[in-house]
Amino acid sequence: MTSSELWSRATADRYDAGEAEKSSTAFLRPTLDFLAELAGDGRAGDGRALEFAIGTGRVGVPLRERGVPVVGIELSEHMAAVLRRKADEDTLPVTIGDMATTVVPGEFTLVYLVYNTITNLLTQDEQVECFRNAGRHLAPGGRFVIELEVPPLRFLPPGQVAVPFDVSERHLGFDTVDPVEQILVSNHFTRDGDDGRYRLENSRHRYAWPKELDLMARIAGMELELRVADWDMTPFTQDSPKHISVWRKPA
Structure with missing residues (x-):
């Protein structure tokens, strides 16, 4: 595995x-x-x-x-x-x-x-x-x-670790980046229905x-x-x- x-x-x-x-x-x-x-x-x-x-x-x-x-x-x-x-x-x-x-x-x-x-x-x-x-x-x-x-490193000012890639009414998506380990965590806040609830999902990736x-x-x-x-x-x-x-x- x-x-x-x-x-x-x-x-x-x-x-x-x-x-x-x-x-x-x-x-x-x-x-x-x-x-x-x-x-x-x-x-x-x-x-x-x-x-x-x-x-x-x-x-x-x-x-x-x-x-x-x-x-x-x-x-x-x-x-x-x-x-x-x-x-x-x-x-x-x-x-x-x-x-x-x-x-x-x-x-x-x-x-x-x-x-x-x-x-x-x-x-x-x-x-x-x-x-x-x-x-x-x-x-x-x-x-x-x-x-x-x-890899979105060019969008990271000194000291910043997060890069947004989608900001909309039903979804907020941003990546957090660890340049030492080359690990990127993709985070998603997605509106789940019309009752104001949001679903959080994230996944880890090794960028190259x-x-x-x-x-x-x-x-x-x-x-x-x-x-x-x-x-x-x-x-x-x-x-x-x-x-x-x-x-x-x-x-």
């Missing part, structure tokens, strides 16, 4: 409602276009894709509907149970386990890990093992893709810099092929709040 925190049944059951906007066809189209093109690029792995931390299938299910054979690994049985309401095991196989050590049969053209999820691994060693695990699943010439926010990930990829025998700011291929700059990075296993 890795250091990743487990999603509870209650959190899994309300996950899709909280991510409804990011699950829409319009929002996901650039993501699916990007991943489908990589999965179908060449014959390595027969165009199969493996999603680490597939969750409720926000990306994996519509990618499968695009015709890409998708397999998933998911730590939380509760999240996988929500996915099962959308696709059966024959359509989209899911193995319960962690993304750093769990191995599934076969080779893949594409392994991908979206929505900052590599930060659920709370140590550098485990994140390195995640890259190694991607490498052992990839066919020669296959790609590993990660979507990850750039783009160049740190490149070194992890080199340790795992992969090389950087592409880094952009978003799924629509916007160029990555010093002001980009996140990046999509693609590493390739040599043919």
Whole structure:
């Protein structure tokens, strides 16, 4: 078992409602276009894709509907149970386990890990093992893709440890940052109904810099092929709040 925190049944059951906007066809189209093109690029792995931390299938299910054979690994049985309401095991196989050590049969053209999820691994060693695990699943010439926010340290004045990322009528979200341990705690106060009550949820993450990930990829025998700011291929700059990075296993 890795250091990743487990999603509870209650959190899994309300996950899709909280991510409804990011699950829409319009929002996901650039993501699916990007991943489908990589999965179908060449014959390595027969165009199969493996999603680490597939969750409720926000990306994996519509990618499968695009015709890409998708397999998933998911730590939380509760999240996988929500996915099962959308696709059966024959359509989209899911193995319960962690993304750093769990191995599934076969080779893949594409392994991908979206929505900052590599930060659920709370140590550098485990994140390195995640890259190694991607490498052992990839066919020669296959790609590993990660979507990850750039750490928000530039927004921290001296002495400040919290960075707000959403302040709205129904939700207050802010991150607290420990730069020494590279640990970020994401805090959410969400209005629960109309009776004035708020629900508090928080989760720990180990953030990593783009160049740190490149070194992890080199340790795992992969090389950087592409880094952009978003799924629509916007160029990555010093002001980009996140990046999509693609590493390739040599043919």
